[in-house]
Amino acid sequence: MKLRQIGELKLLQEVRKKFSSTDSSIIVGIGDDAAVIAPQKEKILVTTDMMNEGIHFDLSFTSPFHLGFKLVSVNVSDIFAMGGRPKHLFLDIAMKKDEDENTFWKMYEGIFSAMNIYGVSLVGGDLCAAENDMVLSATIIGAGDKTITRSGASPGDKIYVTGTVGDSACGLEILKRLTDESKEIIKNLEYWSIGVLKSKDIIEKLYFHHSITPSPYSNTIDWNIAEPLIRRHLMPVARDSAEIANYATSMIDISDGLFIDLCRICDESNVGARVYLNKIPMSDEMKKTAEIMKLDPIHLATSGGEDYELLFTAPPEIKFEIRNSKFEILKTTCIGEIIEKDRIVVDKSGKESALKTEGYQHFGTSG
Amino acid sequence: MKLRQIGELKLLQEVRKKFSSTDSSIIVGIGDDAAVIAPQKEKILVTTDMMNEGIHFDLSFTSPFHLGFKLVSVNVSDIFAMGGRPKHLFLDIAMKKDEDENTFWKMYEGIFSAMNIYGVSLVGGDLCAAENDMVLSATIIGAGDKTITRSGASPGDKIYVTGTVGDSACGLEILKRLTDESKEIIKNLEYWSIGVLKSKDIIEKLYFHHSITPSPYSNTIDWNIAEPLIRRHLMPVARDSAEIANYATSMIDISDGLFIDLCRICDESNVGARVYLNKIPMSDEMKKTAEIMKLDPIHLATSGGEDYELLFTAPPEIKFEIRNSKFEILKTTCIGEIIEKDRIVVDKSGKESALKTEGYQHFGTSG
Numbered sequence: 266m267k268l269r270q271i272g273e274l275k276l277l278q279e280v281r282k283k284f285s286s287t288d289s290s291i292i293v294g295i296g297d298d299a300a301v302i303a304p305q306k307e308k309i310l311v312t313t314d315m316m317n318e319g320i321h322f323d324l325s326f327t328s329p330f331h332l333g334f335k336l337v338s339v340n341v342s343d344i345f346a347m348g349g350r351p352k353h354l355f356l357d358i359a360m361k362k363d364e365d366e367n368t369f370w371k372m373y374e375g376i377f378s379a380m381n382i383y384g385v386s387l388v389g390g391d392l393c394a395a396e397n398d399m400v401l402s403a404t405i406i407g408a409g410d411k412t413i414t415r416s417g418a419s420p421g422d423k424i425y426v427t428g429t430v431g432d433s434a435c436g437l438e439i440l441k442r443l444t445d446e447s448k449e450i451i452k453n454l455e456y457w458s459i460g461v462l463k464s465k466d467i468i469e470k471l472y473f474h475h476s477i478t479p480s481p482y483s484n485t486i487d488w489n490i491a492e493p494l495i496r497r498h499l500m501p502v503a504r505d506s507a508e509i510a511n512y513a514t515s516m517i518d519i520s521d522g523l524f525i526d527l528c529r530i531c532d533e534s535n536v537g538a539r540v541y542l543n544k545i546p547m548s549d550e551m552k553k554t555a556e557i558m559k560l561d562p563i564h565l566a567t568s569g570g571e572d573y574e575l576l577f578t579a580p581p582e583i584k585f586e587i588r589n590s591k592f593e594i595l596k597t598t599c600i601g602e603i604i605e606k607d608r609i610v611v612d613k614s615g616k617e618s619a620l621k622t623e624g625y626q627h628f629g630t631s632g
Numbered sequence: 633m634k635l636r637q638i639g640e641l642k643l644l645q646e647v648r649k650k651f652s653s654t655d656s657s658i659i660v661g662i663g664d665d666a667a668v669i670a671p672q673k674e675k676i677l678v679t680t681d682m683m684n685e686g687i688h689f690d691l692s693f694t695s696p697f698h699l700g701f702k703l704v705s706v707n708v709s710d711i712f713a714m715g716g717r718p719k720h721l722f723l724d725i726a727m728k729k730d731e732d733e734n735t736f737w738k739m740y741e742g743i744f745s746a747m748n749i750y751g752v753s754l755v756g757g758d759l760c761a762a763e764n765d766m767v768l769s770a771t772i773i774g775a776g777d778k779t780i781t782r783s784g785a786s787p788g789d790k791i792y793v794t795g796t797v798g799d800s801a802c803g804l805e806i807l808k809r810l811t812d813e814s815k816e817i818i819k820n821l822e823y824w825s826i827g828v829l830k831s832k833d834i835i836e837k838l839y840f841h842h843s844i845t846p847s848p849y850s851n852t853i854d855w856n857i858a859e860p861l862i863r864r865h866l867m868p869v870a871r872d873s874a875e876i877a878n879y880a881t882s883m884i885d886i887s888d889g890l891f892i893d894l895c896r897i898c899d900e901s902n903v904g905a906r907v908y909l910n911k912i913p914m915s916d917e918m919k920k921t922a923e924i925m926k927l928d929p930i931h932l933a934t935s936g937g938e939d940y941e942l943l944f945t946a947p948p949e950i951k952f953e954i955r956n957s958k959f960e961i962l963k964t965t966c967i968g969e970i971i972e973k974d975r976i977v978v979d980k981s982g983k984e985s986a987l988k989t990e991g992y993q994h995f996g997t998s999g
Contacts, residue, residue, distance in 0.1 A: 292675060293781055296900070298713035298884060299679035301779045305671060308659060311756060312666035313771055315724040319763030346665035357682040357724070357769045389678060396686030397764040402724045404680055404771040412668045414660055518665060533663070 268369060269362035273392055276369065284377065286386035290352070300389040302353060302406070310407035312343035318398035326440045326448040329368045331499040332401060333375025339520070340405040341383045342503035342573045346518035348510030349409030351383050356390035357402040364399075372401075383503065411510060413577070418515040418534035422578040422603040427504045427595050429548040430523050431562060434569020436498030438558060439471070439491050447471040451495060483557050490550045501573040504595060509577055516577035522568045525622045526576055531608060534578075539609045540601035540620060542567075568622070578603055635736060636729035640759055643736065651744065653753035657719070667756040669720060669773070677774035679710035685765035693807045693815040696735045698866040699768060700742025706887070707772040708750045709870035709940045713885035715877030716776030718750050723757035724769040731766075739768075742867075750870065778877060780944070785882040785901035789945040789970040794871045794962050796915040797890050798929060801936020803865030805925060806838070806858050814838040818862060850924050857917045868940040871962060876944055883944035889935045892989045893943055898975060901945075906976045907968035907987060909934075935989070945970055 268276070281295040293301035316322060316336055337354065344351040356376070360369060380387060385405065440451065450468060468488040506516065515534055517526045523545070531538055545566050555562035581602075601611075608620035635643070648662040660668035683689055683703055704721065711718040723743070727736060747754060752772065807818065817835060837852040873883065882901055884893045890912070898905055912933050922929040948969075968978075975987035 293714075293779065297781050297783075298710040299677045299716065299774065301714065301776075301781075302676040302678065304673050304675055308671055309669040309676065309773070310666045311669065311720070311722060311771075311773065313722045313724055313756065313758055313769075315726060315758045315760055315767070315769065317726050317760060317762055317767070320726075320761045343665040347660075347668065349666065353678070355678060355680045355771060357680050359682060359684050359687075359767065389680065391680055391682045391769075393682055393684060394687045395684055395765065395767075398762065400682070400684070400726065400767045400769075402680075402682065402758075402767075402769045404678075404722060406676070406678060406773075407666065409668075412660065414664050414668075416664075516665075 266366045267362065268360060268364050268366060271366060277392055280373065280392075283373070284387045286388065288386040291386060291388055294388050295390075300353070300355070302388070305408055307408040307410050308412055310344050310347050310349040310409055310412065311404065312340055312407075313402065313404040314340050314343065315400065315402040317400050323440075324399075325445075326443065326451045327499060328452045328454070329372035330375035330378075333372040334379045334500045335375075336401045336403050337376055337379035337383065337385065338501050338503045338573065340403045341379070341385065342501070342518040342520070344405055344407035345503050345506040346516050346575060347407075347409065348411055348413040348506050348513065348516065349407040350507075351385050351405050351407045353388045353406040354380060354385045355388060355404040355406075357400075358390065358392050359395035359400040361397070361399065362394050409510075413506070413510055413513045413516040415515055415517050415530050415533035418530050418536050418578040418603045420536055420603050420605050421581055422514050423581050423583075423599050424527070424538060424540065424601045424603060425577050425579060425597045425599050426519070426523065426546060427575045427597050428572070429546045429551065430519060430572050430574055431566035431569045432494050432497040432548055432551050433501060433571040433573075434565045435551045435554050435560070436491075436494035436496070437571075438560060439486060439495060439554065440498065442473045442558075444472045444474050451499075486554065486557060490553055493548065493550050494554060498571065501571065503573055504575045506575055509575060509597070512579045512583045513577040514579060516575060519570070519572045519574045519576050521570045522622070523576065524567045524620060528608065528620070528622055530576070530578065534603070537604040537606040537608050538601060538620070539604050539611060541611045543613050544598060544600045546596070546598040546600075633733045634730050635727060635733060638733060644759055647740065647759075650740070651754045653755065655753040658753060658755055661755050662757075667720070667722070669755070672775055674775040674777050675779055677711050677714050677716040677776055677779065678771065679707055679774075680769065680771040681707050681710065682767065682769040684767050690807075691766075692812075693810065693818045694866060695819045695821070696739035697742035697745075700739040700744075701746045701867045702742075703768045703770050704743055704746035704750065704752065705868050705870045705940065707770045708746070708752065709868070709885040709887070711772055711774035712870050712873040713883050713942060714774075714776065715778055715780040715873050715880065715883065716774040717874070718752050718772050718774045720755045720773040721747060721752045722755060722771040722773075724767075725757065725759050726762035726767040728764070728766065729761050776877075780873070780877055780880045780883040782882055782884050782897050782900035785897050785903050785945040785970045787903055787970050787972050788948055789881050790948050790950075790966050791894070791905060791907065791968045791970060792944050792946060792964045792966050793886070793890065793913060794942045794964050795939070796913045796918065797886060797939050797941055798933035798936045799861050799864040799915055799918050800868060800938040800940075801932045802918045802921050802927070803858075803861035803863070804938075805927060806853060806862060806921065807865065809840045809925075811839045811841050818866075853921065853924060857920055860915065860917050861921060865938065868938065870940055871942045873942055876942060876964070879946045879950045880944040881946060883942060886937070886939045886941045886943050888937045889989070890943065891934045891987060895975065895987070895989055897943070897945065901970070904971040904973040904975050905968060905987070906971050906978060908978045910980050911965060911967045913963070913965040913967075
């Protein structure tokens with residue numbers, strides 16, 4: 266059934282029924298003029314992020330489930346990046362009137378799946394028609410006692426990054442090059458389960474579009490290599506900062522790229538940074554794919570956006586190795602140090618050059 | 633200059649510079665991953681509303697200033713409708729890359745103008761590109777001790793409405809019928825000052841498009857009659873509920889129409905209502921315009937949306953007459969009473985019939 270045949274009120278009633286929360290801090294949830302949340306003793310954290318069709322996502326390879334999941338993750342990531350805990354979710358969703366009901370509910374399944382991971386409750390929002398493009402916007406309210414801004418880094422602090430970087434940008438490069446048939450497979454994947462994207466059929470390879478052959482690289486890629494990268498792009502999982510927040514002096518989540526986001530810490534903290542290229546953590550899958558696709562893995566890792574890893578600084582006496590987060594074992598890697606003023610990159614041979622952020626928009630999809 | 637020539641970062645820096653708040657409750661404002669607000673002793677109210685080009689607004693007669701102003705008002709109205717005080721504003725704005733910088737800043741002027749009226753601070757948001765349609769979404773965080781929901785009405789309570797209803801829908805009917813030249817005049821009005829829309833030139837009449845002549849009504853309308861109605865549609869002012877909240881048992885703001893919004897109170901309170909048509913407050917300008925345009929004023933008043941008046945119930949012993957609000961003298965009118973179960977309309981002659989909400993979407997512009 267088309268959305269216009271169902272109507273806004275009926276859809277909202279259904280959402281209210283399906284996603285009503287039992288969170289005791291919610292005094293008034295979905296269904297009134299505004300939500301009412303009990304007073305809280307901690308500081309209130311608020312973030313909002315928008316995702317627009319054609320700008321932030323491409324429906325030729327993105328399923329509504331992925332979209333819903335990612336919408337929650339990118340907002341949760343901003344709360345984690347402040348050292349807070351995400352609590353309450355508000356949604357603004359605009360879809361075309363002739364959109365199928367199924368699209369709507371699949372998107373809500375993705376939203377709900379992410380809500381469960383992060384322990385977030387849906388408390389309110391707005392649902393309306395769109396003339397052309399689908400638009401998703403979310404606001405998350407969180408709480409935290411100690412909040413970590415971008416402005417607390419001092420010379421001498423070490424610079425750390427969680428996980429690996431460049432995976433999401435590499436996943437997007439794969440997705441953009443796929444044949445229509447391979448894109449269709451991605452769109453129709455069974456949803457995320459125990460950390461991998463699944464299909465009803467066994468997938469061995471994905472195919473690249475013939476327009477890029479005679480190709481400088483292979484016209485296929487193994488599923489086992491592509492899957493973790495594609496998943497990082499379509500369904501990023503935000504990194505819980507609970508432990509990191511005890512030590513970090515400044516923090517940001519990597520949404521636009523490692524270097525551009527490091528520069529934001531430098532700008533706000535009024536400091537410089539020295540980064541060692543050979544220390545930047547990269548996944549084997551990303552390095553392998555970059556080789557197949559003749560891309561520069563260092564460029565993907567330093568300028569690729571949407572990894573949603575945490576980039577933070579901490580005093581040198583703190584030793585980070587492997588730390589447990591709520592969701593997984595979170596690896597952190599020291600990639601350099603905060604210095605007085607300059608922004609410097611050190612290459613494999615030890616040669617220093619100025620850190621450049623040009624080109625990050627080639628991979629960044631944020632507008 | 634086009635927005636793409638300026639870039640998101642530069643625009644955000646400018647917004648941060650121009651709209652930085654001195655509100656002491658804001659610990660971290662614009663420019664970090666999330667905003668941080670000091671803990672508050674009162675309950676936290678949150679509302680979010682989206683406005684989409686082609687669905688909620690028509691750029692042929694709506695200026696960016698009007699849009700910005702209305703975006704804030706409709707969200708503030710939701711906070712007032714709960715009996716709360718609006719405090720912190722978050723914006724998600726999507727505009728085409730080739731949009732002129734001027735459009736962006738005019739919209740912010742409208743936002744800022746409304747922020748000043750309501751005493752709201754801009755604390756964060758997201759700015760991104762749109763493929764086709766302009767999309768504006770706002771979230772407002774408010775505070776309040778006593779919150780008034782839609783569910784507290786009891787049989788015997790009187791039903792009240794602030795101001796007059798049907799003005800916004802009537803204003804929209806005027807706007808839709810205007811010639812391109814008259815639309816252009818409306819778009820280029822000097823901004824709201826001491827309660828009226830102004831023009832550099834003296835406007836005496838607005839002209840209706842010839843496609844609706846030979847017309848059942850006049851092909852012009854006097855500016856003095858049209859202006860208050862058009863203003864109510866383009867730049868609604870939310871009604872401060874501070875005094876009303878001391879007495880009200882239930883409350884809602886009229887966004888979709890008097891009858892549909894009254895039915896929402898009935899649904900949530902599990903009660904009925906009896907409404908007297910001859911008591912519904914209508915402005916002289918609306919009645920006169922309805923006559924000129926051969927429209928039913930009662931239909932406009934009961935089914936027209938976007939008045940953003942407050943509809944509330946209060947025990948019969950409370951006498952509401954004229955009450956001062958923060959912004960203006962707020963007239964309240966008793967239009968009926970809450971009863972056990974049925975929803976009844978009483979006409980001029982005293983004849984009762986079932987209250988019908990059909991047709992409200994003809995005038996409602998919310999999706």
